[in-house]
Amino acid sequence: EGGEAAEADEGVPADIAAYCQALAADYGLTPREAEILALMALGRSAKYISEELTVSYNTTRTHVRHIYEKLNIHSKQELIDLVLFGSGVM
Template identity: 45%
Template sequence: MSRRETEVMFLLAKGHNAAYIQDKLCISKSTAKTHISHIYRKLDIHNQQALLSMVEDARDEL
């Protein structure tokens, strides 16, 4: 995962949406959505809820 995708993933994991991410990282909405799409594909998930569940499961394993 690229550095920028990792930044986007952490913001998603905090519950933020594409509009917030675009403002926070000074990128276009389409770029934010592209990063989100790449993250979901690389993690083999389909939505933000699945990402949140993945993070929660990983936290429980610690």
């Protein structure tokens, strides 16, 4: 059940996870970038994400930079607005 949110293991709501997957497909994000995008949309910090996904902080920051470049956004707030409004959560 809930197969759609299989990737959303870190407590990411299914609608947000699904929208992040759609953004990933549209903008050429890697699966890891999509995962990080979803966590960032919940307001998670890079430090939290690196611990949650057991990758280095610098690796997480690199993924975040790539996400910003691919989505043409410049702040965490822009990312949160994009995902929350785009997914229909807000």
